Amino acid sequence: MTRLLIADDHPLFRAALRQAAQESVADCTVMEAADLAGALQTLAADPDIDLVLLDLHMPGSQGLSGLATLRGQHPGVAVLVVSAHDEPRTVRRALDHGAAGFIPKSASPVEIADAIRNVLDCGSWLPPALAQAVASMPADPVDIDLATRLARLTEQQYRVLALLGEGLLNKQIADRLAIQERTVKAHVTAIFEKLGVRNRTQAGVMLRSLDLSESTRL
Template structure:
């Protein structure tokens, strides 16, 4: 039986490494690729059912845990494996709590990457052995889970509107960016405020940013020296 896998990552070299690992793990695999969140959701909606999604938390449009929560809500039958340069135990704990079946750091050697994929395909959770104790020692953040559920209830277009609000865009700018009417943006905002149970766009933006994650690569670029 063919296993269908979607690799969602904006780095071609890492997509190639994941493809190699998948071919090592599976005798019959069909692989498709995406480089941002919009193309990922489009493929999940239009392609034949995908069994496994390998998701980069920091690819364009994903917005960290917010994107993960949205995908898990929209496509609950798809097993999601997070692949990320971020190796902080708290981030891994959050990803697992938000529905990831595994968390694979991008520094993982190919043989271990292959074992991780085999573990997930066997319907078992996987985290790096050297981080497992630290991850298991962390408590689940119930407030974050509730927030993720609320964000996951947004439609894809509402998600895009909220992401732009969190980025400081005004309604007129959002309308131009998404090629929609300004009154449509206002209608989306009304629904967003209701679904997130917040009073205004400022609170909505703060809530969204709470689930965003800082990309370690960009963090290093900003560091002096």
């Protein structure tokens, strides 16, 4: 039985994705989450999920940060990005960060079903109208390097990194995650080493590069 997770904060669009998935895949179990935290909880509770349909903009996830989190914490799960931001550069960056395909929110039910089937068959999928433009763009070494570094982090280290990006101090992070402050310090040291940065400012800059508003610089 195929298991899918739809992570999108718009109920009507979740319903459309659910219908397309159930009509295109036999014996399909579909779960839903309205934010990144819910998606991560579902994945942690159900490691047999085959595919995540991920909205790039929802609570807890802006730009490519949610995709980077999912790929870092659950590298064995395929991710189809779903977004209204369907510029070729955005699609290219999503692929560079490990997405198996990209579904514009303007896609028809037939296209959504085709995308789901292709990715479940271990393939990839891009909207026909964008495929040529995206294919002409080489993978960006900056995004490839960033994706590689983020993939080195453990699940807890990525949580700590996200809170560092919010400007929280070690004690505040410890309180938020219900862990000891010395444990946070150990995580921060490991994060800096794995990301190749020297301080919180550099780590924050690295996180902000996942914002899609930064796409024009690449």
